[in-house]
Amino acid sequence: MAEDSVPVKTYVPSYQKERWREHADRLGMSQSEFVRTMVQAGRRDFEVPERPPSEEPAEDTSSGLEPRVKDALDGEGHRSWDDLLDAVTDGVEDRLEEALESLQEANAVQYSGRHGGYRLVEES
Numbered sequence: 001m002a003e004d005s006v007p008v009k010t011y012v013p014s015y016q017k018e019r020w021r022e023h024a025d026r027l028g029m030s031q032s033e034f035v036r037t038m039v040q041a042g043r044r045d046f047e048v049p050e051r052p053p054s055e056e057p058a059e060d061t062s063s064g065l066e067p068r069v070k071d072a073l074d075g076e077g078h079r080s081w082d083d084l085l086d087a088v089t090d091g092v093e094d095r096l097e098e099a100l101e102s103l104q105e106a107n108a109v110q111y112s113g114r115h116g117g118y119r120l121v122e123e124s
Contacts, residue, residue, distance in 0.1 A: 011113070015093060020035065042105065065088055068087075069088055100118065
């Protein structure tokens with residue numbers, strides 16, 4: 001006899017849900033199937049392969065934010081603080097999410113919804 005399915009609820013930022021939906025679409029999966037599959041994959045004890053050197057992110061050699069601010073303002077006239085902040089931090093959320101996912105897969109960081117955030121996993 002097959003077990004009954006029961007719902008599980010979680011809350012994620014809208015950008016993350018969109019990334020999951022796009023990934024699920026590429027794999028031909030429903031969102032539920034995608035989340036279920038990814039959780040099960042994350043629970044398995046497996047090694048995360050290291051990226052080949054060609055895939056390593058390039059180091060930022062700029063001396064600060066000034067070049068990014070100038071680029072963001074070039075030809076734009078006046079920009080609000082929020083628009084400018086969005087322009088110079090473009091991609092930070094994705095990089096943070098990728099770093100947290102990698103650290104969680106390596107069991108170096110855990111997320112607790114109950115406690116409202118991430119924490120380092122104590123080494124034993």
